[in-house]
Amino acid sequence: MINDFIHPAVFYLLGGLLIPLLRGKVKQGYMLLLVVAAFLAVVIMPQGTYGVYEFLNWKLTFGNVDKLSKVFAYIFTIMGVIGVIYSLHVQNDGEHLAAFYYVGGSLGVTFAGDFLTLFLFWEIMAFSSVFLVWYRKIPASVASGFRYLLWHVAGGLILLAGIILYYSISGDLTIRHLPFHGWWPGDIEGMALFLILLGFIFNAAVPPFGAWLPDAYPAATVTGAVFMSAYTTKTAVYALIRVCAGSEILIILGVVMAIYGVVYAVLENDARRLLAYHIISQVGYMVAGVGLGTQMAINGVTAHAFCHILYKSLLFMGISSVLYVTGTAKLTELGGLYKTMPRTMIYTIIGGLSISAFPLFSGFVSKSMTVTAFGEEHLMWAFIALMLASAGTFLHTGLKVPYFIWFGKDRGIKAQEPPRNMEIAMIIGSIFCIGLGIFYQPLYALLPYPVHFAPYTAYHTWETLQILLFTQLGFFLLLKKLWCENTISLDTDWFPRKGAKGLMWFSNKPLANTETNFIGEVYEFIIQKPIMKVAQLMQTIDTVIVDGTVHNLGRFTIAWSRMILLFQSGQIHHYAMFMTAGVVALIVMIVRLF
Amino acid sequence: MKLVNMIETLRTKTVKKIAYGILVLLVMVDFIIPRHEVHFFGDKIPGFWSLFGFSALCSDYNCIQMVRQEWPYEG
Numbered sequence: 001m002i003n004d005f006i007h008p009a010v011f012y013l014l015g016g017l018l019i020p021l022l023r024g025k026v027k028q029g030y031m032l033l034l035v036v037a038a039f040l041a042v043v044i045m046p047q048g049t050y051g052v053y054e055f056l057n058w059k060l061t062f063g064n065v066d067k068l069s070k071v072f073a074y075i076f077t078i079m080g081v082i083g084v085i086y087s088l089h090v091q092n093d094g095e096h097l098a099a100f101y102y103v104g105g106s107l108g109v110t111f112a113g114d115f116l117t118l119f120l121f122w123e124i125m126a127f128s129s130v131f132l133v134w135y136r137k138i139p140a141s142v143a144s145g146f147r148y149l150l151w152h153v154a155g156g157l158i159l160l161a162g163i164i165l166y167y168s169i170s171g172d173l174t175i176r177h178l179p180f181h182g183w184w185p186g187d188i189e190g191m192a193l194f195l196i197l198l199g200f201i202f203n204a205a206v207p208p209f210g211a212w213l214p215d216a217y218p219a220a221t222v223t224g225a226v227f228m229s230a231y232t233t234k235t236a237v238y239a240l241i242r243v244c245a246g247s248e249i250l251i252i253l254g255v256v257m258a259i260y261g262v263v264y265a266v267l268e269n270d271a272r273r274l275l276a277y278h279i280i281s282q283v284g285y286m287v288a289g290v291g292l293g294t295q296m297a298i299n300g301v302t303a304h305a306f307c308h309i310l311y312k313s314l315l316f317m318g319i320s321s322v323l324y325v326t327g328t329a330k331l332t333e334l335g336g337l338y339k340t341m342p343r344t345m346i347y348t349i350i351g352g353l354s355i356s357a358f359p360l361f362s363g364f365v366s367k368s369m370t371v372t373a374f375g376e377e378h379l380m381w382a383f384i385a386l387m388l389a390s391a392g393t394f395l396h397t398g399l400k401v402p403y404f405i406w407f408g409k410d411r412g413i414k415a416q417e418p419p420r421n422m423e424i425a426m427i428i429g430s431i432f433c434i435g436l437g438i439f440y441q442p443l444y445a446l447l448p449y450p451v452h453f454a455p456y457t458a459y460h461t462w463e464t465l466q467i468l469l470f471t472q473l474g475f476f477l478l479l480k481k482l483w484c485e486n487t488i489s490l491d492t493d494w495f496p497r498k499g500a501k502g503l504m505w506f507s508n509k510p511l512a513n514t515e516t517n518f519i520g521e522v523y524e525f526i527i528q529k530p531i532m533k534v535a536q537l538m539q540t541i542d543t544v545i546v547d548g549t550v551h552n553l554g555r556f557t558i559a560w561s562r563m564i565l566l567f568q569s570g571q572i573h574h575y576a577m578f579m580t581a582g583v584v585a586l587i588v589m590i591v592r593l594f
Numbered sequence: 595m596k597l598v599n600m601i602e603t604l605r606t607k608t609v610k611k612i613a614y615g616i617l618v619l620l621v622m623v624d625f626i627i628p629r630h631e632v633h634f635f636g637d638k639i640p641g642f643w644s645l646f647g648f649s650a651l652c653s654d655y656n657c658i659q660m661v662r663q664e665w666p667y668e669g
Contacts, residue, residue, distance in 0.1 A: 342597040375633035383633060387643075391650035407605075462627050463643045466620050470647035473617060478651060 005050040005063050007111060008038035008077055009121075012104030019100070020093040028088050031096065035084045038107070039077040045070065049113060058173055061113025068302065071446045072110045072238045075306045076103065078432075079230045079313060086317055086425035087223035095135045099227045101128035106231040110238060114173040115163040115196075118239070122159065122203075125232060126152035132224030133216050144219035147496060151202065151212035159199020165192035179246040179293070197244050203236035204287055205280050206253050207260050211491055213280060214264070218272035218329070222320045225272055229316045230309045233279060237286045237305050246293030254288025255385045257281065262392030264491055271319045271329045271401050275312070278355065278397050281389055282308050288386070289370045292377060295449040300370030302447050307362040307436055311354035314429035315397060318348030321418035321426070322405060331401075336410025343417055345406040347426040352402060354433040356394035356468060362436035364464065365443070365455045372453065372460075390464075391471045398468075399475045620644060 015034040022030055047070070050063030080103045090096065101124060108121030126149070133145040167173055169189055178193050185191040198209075205213040213233070217225050244250065261281025268274040282304070289301035321344050322337065323329040338345055350361070357363035367390065374383040417423060436443055444451040567578060603609075625640040636642040 338601050339598055342601060345601075346597075378633075380634045384636075387646065388650050388653070391647050395651055457630065459627055459629050459637075462620070462624060463637075466624065466641070466643040467647035467650070469617055469620060470644045471650055474648045474651035 004044055004046050005048075005065070006041040006045075007051060007063055007107070008041040008073060009104040009107040009111070011035070011038040011041065012080070012100045012107065013124075016097055016100030016104065019096050031084050031088070032081075034100075035077070035080040039074075039081060042070065042073045042077050045073075051111075052113075055116075058116060059114065060117050061174075062108070062117055063111050064113030064175070065111065066448075067446070068238070068241060068448045069110050071302055071306065071448065072234070073107060074446065075234075075309050076106050076110060076231065079103075079227075079309050082310075082313060082317075082425050082428055083223070083227045083230070085428070086226055086422050088421040089419050090221075090223055092135060094131065095221060095224065098128045098131035098135065099224065102132065102227055102231060106235045109235050113175060115166070115175055116173055118175060119156070119160055119163060122235075123156055125235065126156060129224075129228055129232060130216075132228055133220045135224065136219060136221045138219075141219040144216045148212045148216035150496075151209065155199055155202025155209065158195055158202065162192050162195030162197075162199055165195060175242060177245065178243050180244060181248065183249060193244075197240075197247060197249075200236050200239045200244065201250075201253065201287070204233050204240060204283055205236075206257055206283075206287060207280070207491070208495075210257070210280050211496070214273050214276040214491070217276040217279070217316075218270045222324045225320055226313050226316045229275070229279060229312045233283045234305045234309055237283060237290065237301065240287065240290045241298060241301060245290050245298060247291055250291025251288050251379070251382060252291075254284045254286070254291055255382050256284070257287055258284030258386055258389035259392075260284070260491075262389045262396070265392070265396045268396075269331050271331055271334075271405060272316065272323070274331075274396055274401060275315050275319060278315075278393060279312060281393060282312065282355065284389065285367060285370050285386060288382060289373060292373055292379070294373055294377065296376060296453060297370060297373035299444075299447040299449050299451055299453070300366060300373050303366035303443055304363075304370050306443060306446075307354065307366040307433075310429055310432045310436070311351045311362055314351035314426060314433060315348060315355065315401075317422065317426045317429060318344055318351060319401070319405075321422055322415075324418055324422070325415045326413050331404040331408075334405045334411060334413065335408040336406070337413065337415055338406040340413075340415040341406070341417055343423065344426070345402060347423075347430050348405075349398070349402050350430045350433050352394075352398035354437065356398040357390055357464060358394075358398070358468060359456070359461050359464060360434070360437045362433045362440075364437055365440040368455050368460060368464070369451075369453050387467065391467050394468045394471050395475055399472060403475075403479075617644075 011034045015037075019027060019031060045065055047065050047067070048063075049061060050065065051061065053060045053062070083099065083103070087096065087099065105121045105123075105125035105128060108124065109118055112118035112121060130145050130149050130152075133141050133148055135141075163173070165188065166178070169192060178196065180190065180193040180197045182190070185194040202209045204210075217228055220228055240250070258281050261277045261279070261284060265274045265277040265281070268277060286301045286304055286308075289297040289304070319329055322334065322341065325341065326334065326337075328334065354361040354363045357367040371383060371386045371390070374380075374386065440455065444453075567574075621641045621644050624644070629637060632638060636646070
């Protein structure tokens with residue numbers, strides 16, 4: 001049944017190429033057709049291995065379909081539909097193409113059966129998504145885009161180094177379960193696995209390699225950020241599940257990440273940057289779950305990635321709509337929008353309640369499975385830390401963002417609800433967030449392992465309600481301390497940003513001074529002046545000897561030619577006379593000689 | 595603008611009082627709720643998670659004050 005397998009990335013990567021040739025409603029219809037077709041391709045796709053090609057000495061596999069790849073493909077293609085509906089009004093074809101290549105790259109990674117194919121699509125993702133940042137066309141986005149690219153090129157090269165090292169040891173490129181155990185590589189094979197893991201966690205935005213995320217996402221275009229919130233980190237989580245499940249180091253990194261994202265979001269002023277920090281926090285749950293590696297944890301991580309894409313994109317759509325309508329996403333410049341954008345507020349709050357794992361919303365059925373997996377394994381410190389991060393998530397995303405944008409201080413901003421297509425996308429996202437929170441069984445059925453977990457037990461629901469509602473009480477009591485300032489908080493961005501400043505100072509001051517005052521002088525006396533002397537000498541030789549010889553040779557040739565000219569009169573009897581005289585002279589010479 | 599009126603109704607003091615009532619009820623019910631999934635000692639203490647949720651904010655806020663490095667917007 002090989003005909004049933006159509007790689008969904010084909011619709012994005014090849015189908016997308018025609019987008020710039022179309023206009024108006026035809027273009028919009030065509031884009032929708034592509035993304036729906038890609039989703040249907042995943043629905044009808046049977047499990048198995050497809051699309052195997054020989055390239056040089058390697059076997060490249062483009063279609064490795066199993067339960068895990070399929071569930072991720074489902075959510076990636078669903079998100080493709082939502083994202084494209086949200087961005088239908090965008091006129092810039094480049095932005096559409098970048099988004100299509102980005103999603104196509106992500107689907108390519110999902111179905112890759114070997115490391116080389118994975119790496120190819122991995123890089124397509126990085127290089128297409130950076131355009132979603134650059135197309136914002138403001139100075140901050142240009143700078144952010146370059147920093148984003150630097151991080152991803154570094155991560156990609158580390159991954160490639162790991163892949164090459166692994167191939168040199170095993171002679172095999174097939175993607176398989178290769179967990180890294182311990183804290184530091186002890187041998188060459190350990191180094192290969194460590195580098196592969198490191199390459200993946202760059203894209204998963206694990207601190208200290210995650211600074212690109214809160215830097216680039218708020219700088220992206222209105223619709224670009226919605227796409228970006230869904231794919232890069234979740235594709236990395238997928239790769240981690242497939243290759244690195246059970247690597248203990250990921251538990252620590254994931255838990256640190258979950259707390260780190262929440263802490264940095266506390267005083268964040270740009271709402272999209274705040275949401276970006278919460279991606280780090282939420283992906284922290286997933287990374288930690290992958291590190292735990294039990295069946296329940298992997299199920300929880302997969303379900304959480306699925307729900308996370310939906311609610312995080314909904315949140316980004318809500319805030320990006322505010323940015324689209326008002327021109328800012330800074331909390332210090334917004335307030336009182338509930339009068340003009342009440343529906344957008346409701347969609348955003350639905351996203352906020354979902355990410356906070358409020359009962360009856362999607363996050364509850366996925367996050368609780370991941371956290372319970374830690375409880376079941378008696379890793380209590382991780383369990384408590386993840387619960388703490390959960391409270392923090394509600395505090396910022398569920399309370400702070402809606403409060404400061406839609407209530408807070410009324411700034412009298414003139415606004416209205418966003419265009420219809422943006423609203424339809426948000427309605428679809430909201431339906432998914434509530435629908436999955438109530439009817440979670442279809443999602444559980446898609447998960448890679450059999451699910452033995454019931455989210456809605458009395459105690460668990462009560463425990464969650466207590467945490468969330470008392471966090472809310474704390475929020476309103478400490479509201480005055482949570483007012484934002486018009487700055488950003490640096491995390492590991494500190495190193496590239498401060499480092500760049502330091503580099504500029506070093507170049508302008510000590511380096512430039514040394515260059516002018518010392519190296520310049522040394523250069524002049526030791527190199528420049530002797531070279532000039534030698535050059536003068538060479539010039540003299542050239543003028544006097546070489547040129548003189550050539551000139552004199554020329555003069556001699558001209559004189560000789562003039563003399564010859566005397567004999568060449570063109571008269572035949574002159575030539576006969578010269579020849580006769582010559583023959584006579586020759587005979588006289590011969591006679592004289594003998 | 596029915597939606598706006600509805601939102602404004604939710605901002606009255608009566609709703610605030612009801613919300614406080616719900617919080618009290620949450621803690622009270624925690625004394626009698628069946629506990630099948632005890633993962634650690636906190637699960638046995640009634641109202642533990644209420645206190646946990648309330649104090650989460652303070653710990654977050656103090657953490658960021660310690661590590662915060664400010665930086666201006668680029669434009």
